[in-house]
Amino acid sequence: VKRIGVLTSGGDAPGMNAAVRGVVRTAVNQGIECVGIRRGWSGLINSDFVQLSGSSVSHIIDKGGTMLYTARSLEFMQHEGREKAIATCKLLGLDGIVAIGGDGTFRGALALSRQIAESGHKLEVVGIPATIDNDIGCSHYTIGFDTACNTAIECIDKLRDTMQSHERCSVVEVMGRHAGYLALYVGIAVGATAVLIPERTVDFERDVVEKIRRARLAGSTHYMVVVAEGAGSAIEIGKRIHEEVGIDPRVTVLGHIQRGGSPSARDRETASRMGYEAVMALAQGRGNRIIATRDGRIVDLDMEEALAMTKEFDMDRYDVLEALTNIGN
Numbered sequence: 001v002k003r004i005g006v007l008t009s010g011g012d013a014p015g016m017n018a019a020v021r022g023v024v025r026t027a028v029n030q031g032i033e034c035v036g037i038r039r040g041w042s043g044l045i046n047s048d049f050v051q052l053s054g055s056s057v058s059h060i061i062d063k064g065g066t067m068l069y070t071a072r073s074l075e076f077m078q079h080e081g082r083e084k085a086i087a088t089c090k091l092l093g094l095d096g097i098v099a100i101g102g103d104g105t106f107r108g109a110l111a112l113s114r115q116i117a118e119s120g121h122k123l124e125v126v127g128i129p130a131t132i133d134n135d136i137g138c139s140h141y142t143i144g145f146d147t148a149c150n151t152a153i154e155c156i157d158k159l160r161d162t163m164q165s166h167e168r169c170s171v172v173e174v175m176g177r178h179a180g181y182l183a184l185y186v187g188i189a190v191g192a193t194a195v196l197i198p199e200r201t202v203d204f205e206r207d208v209v210e211k212i213r214r215a216r217l218a219g220s221t222h223y224m225v226v227v228a229e230g231a232g233s234a235i236e237i238g239k240r241i242h243e244e245v246g247i248d249p250r251v252t253v254l255g256h257i258q259r260g261g262s263p264s265a266r267d268r269e270t271a272s273r274m275g276y277e278a279v280m281a282l283a284q285g286r287g288n289r290i291i292a293t294r295d296g297r298i299v300d301l302d303m304e305e306a307l308a309m310t311k312e313f314d315m316d317r318y319d320v321l322e323a324l325t326n327i328g329n
């Protein structure tokens with residue numbers, strides 16, 4: 001392996017920069033040249049790249065966002081789009097690509113590698129899971145999740161101060177796309193009154209009204225309801241609380257603030273190790289892999305098999321939440 005490309009694609013996640021640094025520095029250490037592809041797969045289509053040296057990734061480990069920019073490319077999902085990307089790979093003489101992102105990013109990488117093989121060339125791809133949603137089936141952890149949890153917690157703690165003073169109910173919507181990992185972790189960490197997640201069918205009376213009533217009977221004068229975006233709209237939940245409980249909640253949609261900020265220790269360390277493992281896999285001739293965490297260890301899995309994997313949502317955490325929000329009488 002002489003020359004590899006690295007790109008970030010899909011929604012950004014804190015720690016992507018640390019992963020890019022991990023890739024570039026490991027490549028340098030292995031005597032492999034590294035090219036940064038900018039704006040995800042569209043950069044490969046449009047020949048939008050930058051030569052990366054060891055020093056070009058200095059002082060980015062602590063930065064949120066991604067120095068390579070990111071995008072979601074519809075063109076790359078088409079055969080013709082990938083043909084253009086293949087032309088860039090050949091022009092640059094790439095032997096491999098490290099793609100940092102989510103499931104969609106990895107599916108794109110696999111499609112590219114297969115299409116290039118049809119033309120008699122070889123391009124090995126390796127995926128690094130990075131998304132605040134933690135929703136990648138093959139990996140127990142995805143880069144960015146910890147930082148996003150911490151950001152959401154910091155915001156909700158602040159909301160709680162004012163909710164407590166005014167004896168109000170707060171309804172907070174957190175991201176997560178179709179998954180409730182972010183909402184549940186954050187809900188436990190802030191001591192939420194109720195948490196709504198897509199993995200559990202919402203029964204409004206049982207999951208919201210009853211919980212607020214119980215808390216009120218136990219002496220609470222303010223309530224914190226956390227809603228995963230995949231479980232419903234906080235605005236709608238707020239309206240229903242108003243109608244059915246007779247209180248006047250305040251609604252906050254945390255939104256993209258959850259994707260920003262300096263990555264936590266966990267995200268920097270995980271991203272650095274994943275970047276290292278991705279390049280080592282390529283250097284050792286293991287292509288079409290996804291770097292994943294399984295039970296705390298970093299492993300590389302066959303990309304096709306990994307994309308078919310699902311992970312079980314840990315409902316025990318919901319039981320913990322329920323037990324700890326029960327104040328008693």
Ligand code: F6P
Pocket residue numbers: 011131132133175176177229259
């Ligand atoms: O996948 C990351 C994520 O932030 C999701 O939590 C959210 O649903 C989505 O991306 C938002 O995407 P966009 O940046 O296109 O608004």
